[in-house]
Amino acid sequence: MAEILVAMSGGVDSSVAAALLVDQGHDVVGVTLKLWGGESDSGCCSVSDVEDARRVAQQLDIDHHVFNFGDEFDEFVVDPYVAAHQDGLTPNPCVECNRHIKFDKLFRRADALGFDLVATGHHAQVAEIDDGDEKVFRIRRGADAKKDQSYVLHMLDQSQLRRLMLPVGSITKERVRELAIELDLRTADKPDSQDVCFIHSKGGREAFLGDRIPLKPAKLVDTSGSQVGSVSSVELVTIGQRRGLNLGGDAGRRYVVDIDRQKGEVTVGERSELLTSDLLVTGVEWSNGAAPGAVTVQCSAHGSTRKAVVSLPQSEKSSKQDQTVLVTWAQPQPKVAVGQSVVFYDGEDVLGGGIAAQKEPAV
Amino acid sequence: MVHYLDNAATTAMRDVAVEAMMPLLQTSYGNPSGAHRMARQANRVVDESREVLASVTGFKPGELVFTSGGTEADNTVIKGACSAAEGSAICSAVEHHAILDPVLAVGGATIGVDSSGQVDVAELESLLKAINDDPDRSAPAVVSVMAANNETGVIQPLEKVAELVRTYSPDTILHCDAVQAICWLDLASITATFDSISLSAHKFGGPKGVGLVAMRSNKTIAPLLLGGSQERSRRGGTHNVAGIAAMAAAANATVAERDDAIPNVAKLRDRLSDGILDTVEGVTETGVTGRDRSHKIANISHFCFEQIESEALLFLLEKHDIMASAASSCASGAAEPSHVLTAMGYDRLLAFGSLRLSLGYSSTNEDVDAVLACLPAAVERLRERG
Numbered sequence: 001m002a003e004i005l006v007a008m009s010g011g012v013d014s015s016v017a018a019a020l021l022v023d024q025g026h027d028v029v030g031v032t033l034k035l036w037g038g039e040s041d042s043g044c045c046s047v048s049d050v051e052d053a054r055r056v057a058q059q060l061d062i063d064h065h066v067f068n069f070g071d072e073f074d075e076f077v078v079d080p081y082v083a084a085h086q087d088g089l090t091p092n093p094c095v096e097c098n099r100h101i102k103f104d105k106l107f108r109r110a111d112a113l114g115f116d117l118v119a120t121g122h123h124a125q126v127a128e129i130d131d132g133d134e135k136v137f138r139i140r141r142g143a144d145a146k147k148d149q150s151y152v153l154h155m156l157d158q159s160q161l162r163r164l165m166l167p168v169g170s171i172t173k174e175r176v177r178e179l180a181i182e183l184d185l186r187t188a189d190k191p192d193s194q195d196v197c198f199i200h201s202k203g204g205r206e207a208f209l210g211d212r213i214p215l216k217p218a219k220l221v222d223t224s225g226s227q228v229g230s231v232s233s234v235e236l237v238t239i240g241q242r243r244g245l246n247l248g249g250d251a252g253r254r255y256v257v258d259i260d261r262q263k264g265e266v267t268v269g270e271r272s273e274l275l276t277s278d279l280l281v282t283g284v285e286w287s288n289g290a291a292p293g294a295v296t297v298q299c300s301a302h303g304s305t306r307k308a309v310v311s312l313p314q315s316e317k318s319s320k321q322d323q324t325v326l327v328t329w330a331q332p333q334p335k336v337a338v339g340q341s342v343v344f345y346d347g348e349d350v351l352g353g354g355i356a357a358q359k360e361p362a363v
Numbered sequence: 364m365v366h367y368l369d370n371a372a373t374t375a376m377r378d379v380a381v382e383a384m385m386p387l388l389q390t391s392y393g394n395p396s397g398a399h400r401m402a403r404q405a406n407r408v409v410d411e412s413r414e415v416l417a418s419v420t421g422f423k424p425g426e427l428v429f430t431s432g433g434t435e436a437d438n439t440v441i442k443g444a445c446s447a448a449e450g451s452a453i454c455s456a457v458e459h460h461a462i463l464d465p466v467l468a469v470g471g472a473t474i475g476v477d478s479s480g481q482v483d484v485a486e487l488e489s490l491l492k493a494i495n496d497d498p499d500r501s502a503p504a505v506v507s508v509m510a511a512n513n514e515t516g517v518i519q520p521l522e523k524v525a526e527l528v529r530t531y532s533p534d535t536i537l538h539c540d541a542v543q544a545i546c547w548l549d550l551a552s553i554t555a556t557f558d559s560i561s562l563s564a565h566k567f568g569g570p571k572g573v574g575l576v577a578m579r580s581n582k583t584i585a586p587l588l589l590g591g592s593q594e595r596s597r598r599g600g601t602h603n604v605a606g607i608a609a610m611a612a613a614a615n616a617t618v619a620e621r622d623d624a625i626p627n628v629a630k631l632r633d634r635l636s637d638g639i640l641d642t643v644e645g646v647t648e649t650g651v652t653g654r655d656r657s658h659k660i661a662n663i664s665h666f667c668f669e670q671i672e673s674e675a676l677l678f679l680l681e682k683h684d685i686m687a688s689a690a691s692s693c694a695s696g697a698a699e700p701s702h703v704l705t706a707m708g709y710d711r712l713l714a715f716g717s718l719r720l721s722l723g724y725s726s727t728n729e730d731v732d733a734v735l736a737c738l739p740a741a742v743e744r745l746r747e748r749g
Contacts, residue, residue, distance in 0.1 A: 034697035050695040067674055068697035071711075112748035113678050 002116040003027045004165060007102060008057065008064070010049030013168050014121030015056040015187040016176045020167040021119055022060050029115070030057040030064040035073040035101065036198040046197075056185050067109065069101055076100035078198060086213045088261045089339030090238045092152075093196055094301070099155045107160060117163050123147040125169035126161055127349060136288050137161035139350040144172040151301050154343040154353035155285045205236060218264040220245060223257070223273055234259065237266050239337040240274060257335070275332040276359075279308075281342045284323040284354035291351040295344040297327060299336045299356065306333050310344055325354070366685045366730040371513055371543060371663060371721035376609070377568035383612035384570065387605035395602050396593060405604045412611035419614045420541075420560060421551025422577035428594045429607055432574040433542040433563030434461040435587065439576050439598070440559050441465040441505055443584030444536045450504030453490065455482040455519065456706040461561075462507050462540050463702070471503075476706050479658060480517035480650035482508055484527060491531035505536040510544035510553060510560075514703045514719055515649045516663025518548070525556040536582050542566055542574075546617055546724065547625060547660035558582045564610035567617045573606030617724075624724040629661035631722055631731050636664045638735040643742050645669035649717070650707060664720040667709055670746050671716035674698045679741040685733055689717050 006018040008030040021028045032053040036046065050066055057064030077097045084091035102120065110118045123142030128135050137158055142148040156164065168176050180188035195201070199208045209215060215233035222228050229247055231237055241256040245268065257274045258267040279297075284290075292312050296305040307330035312323065327342065336342060336356040343353035367375070387408060393401030395409050410424070417424040430436045441452050442465050452471030454462050457480060466473070474487045487506075494500045508524045511517065521539060528537050541550055541560040545567050554560050559578035565571040578584065590599030633656065636648055648654070649665040668676065673689030674697075680687050689698050700714035720734060 032695070034695050047695050050697075054696075065674070065678065066696040068672075068699065070697070108749060109675060112675060112745050114682070 004117045004119050005110040005115040006030050006119045008032050008053035010052035012180050012187045012190050015185050016179050017119055017121040017167040019183055028062045030062055032066050034066055034068045037070050052187050072105050082212045084339050085209050085235045090337035091339045092341045094152050095341045098152055103160050117165050119165040122149045122166050123169055124150040124153050124166055126164055141348045142169045147173045150350050151298055151343050154350045158288055218266050220266050223269045234261055239335050274334040276335050277332050279327040280357040280359050281354040282324045282357040284325050286352035298343045366733045368720040369686045369688050370723035373565045374568050374723055377613050377616050379616050380569050380609035380613040384605040384609040408608050409602050412607045415611040415615055419618050420577045426577050426580050428576045428597045430574045433561055436561035436574045436576040437461040438465050439587040440538045444505035445469045446585040448504035450501050452505045453503050454507040457512050457703040458509055459513050478708055480515050480707050482519050484523045488527050495531045502532045503535050505538055507538040509540040511660040513543045515665045516659040517650050518658050521553055567613050569610040569613035570606050573603045573610050625661045628722050632664050635731045642739040662722040666718050667713045668716040673717050675745050683737040688719050
């Protein structure tokens with residue numbers, strides 16, 4: 001029996017996560033985070049989501065609170081997201097929200113308020129591995145491979161993992177919905193959240209960023225330098241992008257292989273021109289110390305995994321956090337957009353991860 | 364045992380109010396607008412209640428209009444005055460949202476406050492004078508200043524406000540949101556020079572969902588709700604008879620006890636506030652200099668804590684069965700920095716660390732002891748770990 005603070009977004013996963021913990025006899029309190037004060041698909045402050053979470057908490061007969069982390073969300077998620085786009089990067093705001101809001105600010109708040117553990121509705125598992133003298137915790141892929149969210153939890157270390165519960169990570173999404181229906185929770189048939197929570201689906205990324213930074217047009221050129229088209233906002237173009245380039249039907253499959261914001265030029269090419277033998281990753285955080293060597297690597301939320309070897313810089317053989325490492329692919333792989341999260345796995349378990357960086361000659 | 368220190372948010376109903384209400388729910392439940400005996404019984408209840416409340420507020424019975432509460436009462440005055448006179452509105456920057464939002468909605472102006480939370484009368488005077496001196500600008504339809512602030516308990520200089528409005532803008536409706544004041548100030552005397560006031564029953568031991576506007580008979584405003592000839596067509600809709608009767612009973616009891624309650628509650632409040640100042644570092648008693656609380660109503664103890672987020676502090680207080688509150692909440696229920704503290708010049712971070720402990724006539728020394736026993740440790744814990 002533990003005192004557990006459950007982060008309830010108002011979605012079905014965290015609703016069922018709370019329900020499972022209540023069923024296990026824990027002392028559970030629900031909390032919904034007010035993160036975004038601007039316009040969003042569920043209204044200012046996501047009022048309807050808060051109402052859903054509150055009603056589920058009432059149905060489960062647990063207390064429910066709302067914490068206002070709006071300032072931190074602006075500072076650590078929204079502002080960096082905008083700045084990253086301005087710098088031509090492809091950020092992952094969900095990862096930053098987890099890193100700074102859910103698993104830092106909320107964890108500290110839970111500790112200050114006397115909770116033993118924090119739970120969320122992520123589809124991933126906290127695995128306990130007996131490593132001789134001490135227990136080691138790892139994020140393991142969720143039981144439902146299609147819904148696995150281990151990628152966005154890669155930054156968690158031992159101090160966080162030992163205080164984390166992911167109650168729905170061991171069941172499928174289908175089972176989550178079945179349980180929600182059995183319990184008559186009003187979130188049972190709520191659609192999964194899509195895309196970036198603070199961006200309104202009507203205007204999309206372009207309207208959101210356009211309100212905050214100047215968006216500049218750019219020429220589309222092929223690898224020989226001939227202009228083949230144009231884009232209205234270079235800030236929205238991503239390495240590896242194929243859709244939305246309006247290159248015409250007979251142009252064959254072409255991908256963004258390079259972006260030069262200064263020149264206002266986006267180079268497109270064949271898939272083979274996108275391939276590279278290695279990848280530089282910065283800001284690496286390991287779940288239990290540096291684990292270089294053979295790994296599998298995932299470079300987007302629901303992307304495939306690729307085999308590679310991670311090597312540490314000569315000067316940094318220690319297990320210090322925030323490292324820069326070199327990923328050498330087993331087979332040449334498409335370039336990864338700078339700013340994306342790159343996560344290292346050992347089988348089903350997360351070893352750590354960081355941010356794809358601009359390749360520089362010496363590591 | 365629960366320590367209820369949120370009486371500025373709402374109060375427990377007084378026994379006399381519950382007793383007044385009950386027979387009107389299932390026995391004498393007639394509609395006062397009807398033509399039969401049961402209707403006449405209900406009408407008598409409304410008329411008698413109106414007389415009681417007229418006496419408490421210093422208005423004539425015919426000048427009272429019953430509403431669904433304070434928010435409707437305030438909206439009625441602001442929107443009704445602007446609509447009838449085709450003029451704009453002015454209010455203090457620390458008004459309750461029930462005033463502030465309709466004033467802003469009609470394009471009105473706000474007047475700042477000083478660091479003690481009192482309205483800047485010089486700013487009010489210069490605005491009124493500027494409007495008066497400009498032949499192209501029409502006089503404001505309504506000027507609204509609250510009697511006592513709902514967050515900080517600061518009493519506004521109503522006499523001075525009235526003097527300025529009468530001097531520069533004699534036809535303007537002068538309104539006072541007196542929702543927080545009735546328990547702690549002699550309403551009839553402080554608002555004697557005002558044209559209208561608003562009250563809400565649940566702030567003084569009555570039920571939620573009933574309130575009133577009192578407005579001098581020489582002033583007219585457009586009604587907010589059309590739909591019936593009740594309240595002389597000033598507010599359509601069937602009377603909340605039970606609520607009105609309970610409001611009158613609660614007002615009577617409140618006024619009868621007021622002279623005793625004020626010093627008793629002020630003593631508790633001072634012990635509470637002094638105790639917090641004596642035991643917690645990095646805290647500001649809002650709008651108070653040197654522990655002089657003479658410009659505040661008796662029941663509110665309000666603080667801003669450095670390096671504290673009030674939602675976390677409230678959580679820890681609740682663990683000790685202390686029911687308190689912080690600033691205002693947005694639609695989601697999340698704490699927001701209060702516009703009152705912002706107007707008083709508190710920075711955003713400090714405003715996030717606000718705490719309001721509001722006592723009532725039945726508050727006890729045990730309530731004060733409970734807060735003083737756990738608050739210093741709670742603040743320390745949050746500063747260490749938050």
